Amino acid sequence: MRRPRIVTPELQERHGNLGRLLAIIGGAVLALSALLPWSYGFDALDGMTLMFYPSPLQIMGLVLGLVVVLGLVCSRRFPVRRGRPVTGWLRGARAAASGALLYVAIILIAIAVELGGLVNVTLGGWVALVGAALAFVGTRLVAPGPRGTLYDAHARNWLELLAVALVMAAALFGLAYALDTDDPGIFVSFLVFVGTVIAALSGLGVTGWLSAVSQRHRSVLILAAFVVAFLFPFTQNGSDANMSIATQVIIFASAAMGLNIVVGLAGLLDLGYIAFLGAGAFMAAVVSRSAFATLDIHPPFVVVVLMSGLVAATLGLIIGTPTLRVSGDYLAIVTLAFGEIFRITMINLDGEAGPDLTHGSNGIPAIPDLQLGGFNFGKAHTLLGIPLGRFSNYYFLLLLVIALIILVFTRLNNSRIGRGWVAIREDEKAAEAMGVNVFGLKLFAFAGGAFLAGVAGSVKAHVDVSVTPDQYVFLQSAFLLAAIVLGGMGTVLGVLVGAALLVLLPEKLRFVSEYRLLLFGLTLIVMMRFRPEGLIANRRRQLEFHEEDEELAERIDDQIQPSELKGATV
Amino acid sequence: MDVLQQLVNGLSLGALYALIAVGYTVVYGIVQLINFAHGEIFMIGAFGALAVWLLMAQGSVGLWILPLMLIGGVGFAVGTALLTERFAYRPLRNAPRLAPLITAIGVSIFLQELIRLFFGRIPGFPDAKSAIPFPQIDGVTGPALDIGGVIVQRGALFTLIALLLCAAFLFFFVNKTRLGRAMQATSQDPDTSRLMGINVDRIIGVAFALGAALAAVAGLAYGLRYTNIDFRIGFLAGLKAFTAAVLGGIGNINGAVLGGLVLGIVEVTATSFIPGTFGGSAWKDVWAFVLLILVLVFRPQGLLGARVVDRA
Numbered sequence: 082m083r084r085p086r087i088v089t090p091e092l093q094e095r096h097g098n099l100g101r102l103l104a105i106i107g108g109a110v111l112a113l114s115a116l117l118p119w120s121y122g123f124d125a126l127d128g129m130t131l132m133f134y135p136s137p138l139q140i141m142g143l144v145l146g147l148v149v150v151l152g153l154v155c156s157r158r159f160p161v162r163r164g165r166p167v168t169g170w171l172r173g174a175r176a177a178a179s180g181a182l183l184y185v186a187i188i189l190i191a192i193a194v195e196l197g198g199l200v201n202v203t204l205g206g207w208v209a210l211v212g213a214a215l216a217f218v219g220t221r222l223v224a225p226g227p228r229g230t231l232y233d234a235h236a237r238n239w240l241e242l243l244a245v246a247l248v249m250a251a252a253l254f255g256l257a258y259a260l261d262t263d264d265p266g267i268f269v270s271f272l273v274f275v276g277t278v279i280a281a282l283s284g285l286g287v288t289g290w291l292s293a294v295s296q297r298h299r300s301v302l303i304l305a306a307f308v309v310a311f312l313f314p315f316t317q318n319g320s321d322a323n324m325s326i327a328t329q330v331i332i333f334a335s336a337a338m339g340l341n342i343v344v345g346l347a348g349l350l351d352l353g354y355i356a357f358l359g360a361g362a363f364m365a366a367v368v369s370r371s372a373f374a375t376l377d378i379h380p381p382f383v384v385v386v387l388m389s390g391l392v393a394a395t396l397g398l399i400i401g402t403p404t405l406r407v408s409g410d411y412l413a414i415v416t417l418a419f420g421e422i423f424r425i426t427m428i429n430l431d432g433e434a435g436p437d438l439t440h441g442s443n444g445i446p447a448i449p450d451l452q453l454g455g456f457n458f459g460k461a462h463t464l465l466g467i468p469l470g471r472f473s474n475y476y477f478l479l480l481l482v483i484a485l486i487i488l489v490f491t492r493l494n495n496s497r498i499g500r501g502w503v504a505i506r507e508d509e510k511a512a513e514a515m516g517v518n519v520f521g522l523k524l525f526a527f528a529g530g531a532f533l534a535g536v537a538g539s540v541k542a543h544v545d546v547s548v549t550p551d552q553y554v555f556l557q558s559a560f561l562l563a564a565i566v567l568g569g570m571g572t573v574l575g576v577l578v579g580a581a582l583l584v585l586l587p588e589k590l591r592f593v594s595e596y597r598l599l600l601f602g603l604t605l606i607v608m609m610r611f612r613p614e615g616l617i618a619n620r621r622r623q624l625e626f627h628e629e630d631e632e633l634a635e636r637i638d639d640q641i642q643p644s645e646l647k648g649a650t651v
Numbered sequence: 652m653d654v655l656q657q658l659v660n661g662l663s664l665g666a667l668y669a670l671i672a673v674g675y676t677v678v679y680g681i682v683q684l685i686n687f688a689h690g691e692i693f694m695i696g697a698f699g700a701l702a703v704w705l706l707m708a709q710g711s712v713g714l715w716i717l718p719l720m721l722i723g724g725v726g727f728a729v730g731t732a733l734l735t736e737r738f739a740y741r742p743l744r745n746a747p748r749l750a751p752l753i754t755a756i757g758v759s760i761f762l763q764e765l766i767r768l769f770f771g772r773i774p775g776f777p778d779a780k781s782a783i784p785f786p787q788i789d790g791v792t793g794p795a796l797d798i799g800g801v802i803v804q805r806g807a808l809f810t811l812i813a814l815l816l817c818a819a820f821l822f823f824f825v826n827k828t829r830l831g832r833a834m835q836a837t838s839q840d841p842d843t844s845r846l847m848g849i850n851v852d853r854i855i856g857v858a859f860a861l862g863a864a865l866a867a868v869a870g871l872a873y874g875l876r877y878t879n880i881d882f883r884i885g886f887l888a889g890l891k892a893f894t895a896a897v898l899g900g901i902g903n904i905n906g907a908v909l910g911g912l913v914l915g916i917v918e919v920t921a922t923s924f925i926p927g928t929f930g931g932s933a934w935k936d937v938w939a940f941v942l943l944i945l946v947l948v949f950r951p952q953g954l955l956g957a958r959v960v961d962r963a
Contacts, residue, residue, distance in 0.1 A: 422936075429934060433933075570749075602757045613750050625747055626750070
């Protein structure tokens with residue numbers, strides 16, 4: 082399918098200067114409109130009613146406007162020089178302008194919805210819309226210019242480290258801000274803003290540079306990421322409601338990361354993955370100190386974690402051994418069936434249809450909080466004067482779990498095993514002919530993924546307080562899969578983003594909760610059709626999905642750093 | 652007599668699986684795609700039949716409405732199947748194998764939600780968020796028949812007869828018509844059959860439509876037999892039917908019918924003859940899936956042998 086082109090290169094050539102002027106004016110108007118009130122009522126969004134006192138959302142509009150102006154001005158001031166890395170000024174401005182139009186439109190719609198009608202939008206709002214529209218039309222009229230090649234650029238070391246720190250700080254503030262909004266309008270607008278900024282940076286070529294920088298300063302980056310994740314609870318002022326969501330994100334992300342090994346690296350579609358999480362959770366529950374626990378052994382938690390992992394891995398071996406020998410499609414359906422077997426078995430082990438192990442569909446409630454050494458996870462603690470509630474405690478524990486899973490993921494990915502998986506994924510027969518132990522590696526991925534799910538499940542049992550069979554149904558497996566598909570198969574960052582989106586979106590957008598699953602199914606279909614490699618693409622994976630796209634292949638070829646040739650990670 | 656009774660129960664349950672399993676096998680035989688959404692096509696067949704009844708004969712249970720319900724169910728199911736094929740699967744035909752599988756899951760969830768959310772919005776239609784009673788048509792439902800000491804529900808008999816007729820139609824269609832032979836050729840070698848002048852896109856459409864039509868028949872039979880339908884019936888039925896298709900040998904149409912019947916019998920006999928706590932209806936689904944895993948271990952090509960060249 083080719084899109085019809087309204088703006089042709091000839092048109093751009095003829096009216097390029099006009100477009101440039103329009104866009105600069107539009108961007109400036111959008112930026113200045115932040116000083117005007119946008120709405121009549123104070124109740125809409127974050128209260129954009131004051132003259133010369135922009136609200137956070139208006140400041141975001143201002144930023145987008147400035148980016149447009151900056152891109153256009155700089156493209157003249159800093160023309161492309163041979164042998165120097167190119168900054169894609171015009172592409173950045175273009176992305177910022179398109180995003181800004183969407184952003185302003187969404188804000189106006191949100192004002193109209195929340196206050197009842199577009200009459201509540203004041204002059205400032207309309208000025209912003211006109212500005213964004215001018216910028217959009219203007220940037221379209223200018224030829225897009227060269228693609229940014231900043232990934233070749235090397236800045237001073239301290240500058241690169243500063244950039245990493247800035248990105249991390251931005252991520253921290255962004256997350257805190259997103260979690261703190263109760264208003265769906267603000268949340269959606271903010272998401273659009275973040276998406277626009279990322280698109281503009283990628284147009285400029287900055288994302289390519291950041292990705293290269295993160296390759297050069299890998300350990301710093303990872304350290305910084307964990308520092309940020311560690312600092313997160315301290316931004317929440319002891320609010321356990323937000324921390325509860327954050328722990329849900331991490332549990333979900335750990336499970337998704339485990340599944341990512343199976344699906345993203347080895348290419349095995351596992352549709353019953355949630356059952357392994359459930360197996361770990363039930364294992365931890367039946368040996369917990371709950372009054373309803375059925376086994377009268379209470380090993381220390383470290384042992385419980387291992388036991389949960391091993392039980393899940395054993396189940397993985399039992400399911401994997403017969404099915405991994407035959408064609409991959411069977412695995413999908415057998416794991417789906419296994420998920421059902423697991424759920425039915427957990428319901429049936431209630432003392433009537435089988436031995437009493439799980440109390441049937443009631444599950445095991447009242448699982449006590451963890452007690453590690455003298456530290457009780459259920460009690461609120463105070464660190465550096467900042468109160469940390471129950472969920473904050475579990476949050477730190479879960480950070481450790483997900484760190485372990487990410488470590489396993491990246492180490493495996495960059496090893497001989499990981500390369501074997503890639504080979505199997507791309508062409509099983511060729512891999513076998515090259516001496517890759519296909520069955521062994523597949524089984525290892527499958528059972529290993531199950532082990533990690535079991536580990537995550539054992540913690541989840543304590544966080545959730547109760548374990549019931551209906552928490553572990555097919556739909557949950559589908560959600561995990563969706564997190565991977567949405568974020569990007571085989572990447573760490575992508576899966577984190579996907580998991581965060583899939584937990585946060587339904588939490589913050591209650592008004593679509595009725596249509597949640599419908600949209601979810603549609604997302605899977607549309608993603609597979611138009612961007613099967615996910616929002617954040619693993620380069621090799623992207624090539625696998627777009628085998629016939631020569632231009633893409635060359636572009637990726639240009640970007641790959643020599644240090645990367647050993648393994649394909651982003 | 653008990654054994655014979657269980658055999659009849661098993662056959663009638665298996666007939667339902669067999670009707671759905673044909674759809675999996677035909678599609679898999681040609682495009683090597685496990686169409687997860689096929690269970691949902693079955694569900695839509697049942698809802699389509701119900702919709703026709705609600706629109707044309709609400710309150711009446713005369714036998715005359717049955718053919719109309721059948722046509723309505725088949726129409727809805729075939730339409731949905733063709734739409735999903737055209738807009739969801741066809742663009743992915745050359746994509747890596749993972750992509751269409753994930754799409755199929757998306758389609759499956761999407762169709763379920765479509766029925767759940769929007770069926771009740773049509774004026775005069777009941778809300779589909781919980782089970783809806785299915786019209787109990789005279790003649791094909793009602794008091795059970797007693798044939799020589801074996802009790803046969805009328806709905807079960809209807810399912811069996813429907814399977815017999817459909818199997819006869821399938822045999823005729825696949826072996827005696829040009830379209831059917833073109834389908835066989837395509838499933839053996841799509842590239843060569845394209846060279847021989849077969850429109851492969853059309854054949855794939857026919858395969859989807861054929862499977863959907865049989866699934867719709869199964870949907871109607873399900874409604875008559877179990878008196879209630881809801882938007883979730885497709886999930887388990889689809890899973891079982893896929894098991895049946897693998898049991899018979901995927902890609903093999905005769906195998907799908909045989910596999911369905913065998914699966915039905917196994918399920919019923921496991922429920923009534925396994926002693927102790929592991930018998931009983933609570934475990935019947937587990938036994939069906941254990942059978943699937945056993946088949947994959949000991950006879951992955953299925954009872955009658957898979958007819959699919961492994962192009963993995």
